[in-house]
Amino acid sequence: MPMLHEIKVNQRKNISLATLLTGLVSLSVLLNLIILLIASYQSSKKSLIDTTLALNLTNASKMSQTIDSLFKSMRSSLQYSANTFSNISFMNADAIYSKLELIRNSSNYFNSMVWVDETGLIRDMSPGTHSSAGRYITSEAAKTALALQKPYLSKPYAASGSGNLIVFMSEPIYDMDGTYRGYIGGTIYLEESNVLNMIFESNPTDEIGSYFYIVEADGRLLFHRDTNRIGEDISANHVVRKLIRGQSGHEEMVNLQGEAQLAGYVLVPENGWGVVVVSPVGVVYDQLNNHITSVLLNMIIPFSILLLVVIWLARKLAKPFVALADLVSKIGKEKVEVPEMKHHWNREADLLSKSIRYALSDIKKQTDQLTHDATTDPLTGLTNRRTLEAIMHRWIEESISFSIIIMDIDRFKTINDTYGHQAGDKVIQHFAKIITSTVRPGDVCCRFGGEEFIALISHVAIDEAFFVAERIRNRLEKSVNPIGRIITVSQGISHYSSHSVSAEELVHMADQALYKAKQSGRNRTIIAEKKAGIIS
Structure with missing residues (x-):
């Protein structure tokens, strides 16, 4: 038992x-x-x-290149103007003022122009409403430019009275005998309307909270989405300290407000400024959590x-x-x-x-x-930017001839402001359908960002790509669209390998052509100019 x-x-x-x-x-x-x-x-x-770090670095590099090119263009404009002033003794006061007005208004580079003779006397100034002609220069930047007798670019400084930040650029004037006759100078008001501010404002904060800011060589803010912070010293920021040391790159960092961010930062060679593009780390984690929840x-x-x-x-x-x-x-x-x-x-x-x-x-x-x-871009179903870049590099490696068409819907912000963002999204979808129905099945259509699109047209010469772009432009202009009014598009074209053998340079050149199309009145297609040394 x-x-x-x-x-x-x-x-x-x-x-x-x-x-x-x-x-x-x-x-x-x-x-x-x-x-x-x-x-x-x-x-x-x-x-x-x-991906976010790489994208921010790319955007910072693009912004840096744009600012660098702009300042080089400003310098070239002043150099040309200084040469025309070399025979200043043969010009009367009205002619001098008219020339200053022409320089200021033709490019929108500078908010004001001044001619100072070798004694420091202001001989004339544009615009005339703020003219100090007949007085001697008083600002340190103006005195430094006069003493150097060579091209000069000042650090940003506060204007007397308004306190707005100003950058001063000058070019010396020598007469026909080589005698120093003073300088011609231009002022850039960082908080007023000019080409530089147009560039800043054309890169707004995106829908996931990414934004950019500009710092000068000593760490002071020159541009920020919070305008109250302009002029603030943020040299204690880890990324800004690297920019001050001349370094560029991307990394995860914590800003002075204690916010974790993903930053891409690039130095502007021409003026020593730094461009920083940041995205909140919290946004990345929100996307990640949504993805995991969906998978689960x-x-x-x-x-x-x-x-x-x-x-x-x-x-x-x-x-x-x-x-x-x-x-x-x-x-x-x-x-x-x-x-x-x-x-x-x-x-x-x-x-x-x-x-x-x-x-x-x-x-x-x-x-x-x-x-x-x-x-894939979720709104249009087109290829997204990451895939486009991969295809471009693969085609370049395989030596496939192709053209790039960059398209930007004209005055799209007005559409959003007038009809709302939902109507804006429908316009984007409408344009995407026009692009895909116009190009061949083997070509690549991409939404590059916002209202900007790119098409890669393979095995075609530049003139054939131009005809494709014109068909797209005409079809959009004549189409029945979601808002019931005429919508137009500006386009820029570059070609591999007649323009460049670099994917980044091809996009940049097409973008520059697009910028010219915008500047020339919009609703047009412009082919990028070939660089010297490139053989078709």
């Missing part, structure tokens, strides 16, 4: 094979689900942060079904079940190929094998969907 009682106790303590297998497989499925989520989270986090919701149903099937089959299977559990345990740790369908002699084991294949296929489907989302 005691021995019989001991056997019954041991039986109660032992776990049945079906229960053991049910517990082990259930735990394995749940753990692998967690591992998949963690792996997806870490991979997506790195991808989002790296899509996976929970098939995994729940799988778990119920495993619990039922575990009571009837032994050996086949072990092999399947081993397969599931590898998910998330290494690349797993979905095995070929093999029918088991046991009906229950055969059903379980099919369920595992279904789960693995669903994971692959989710991964494919993520890949599609990462390469």
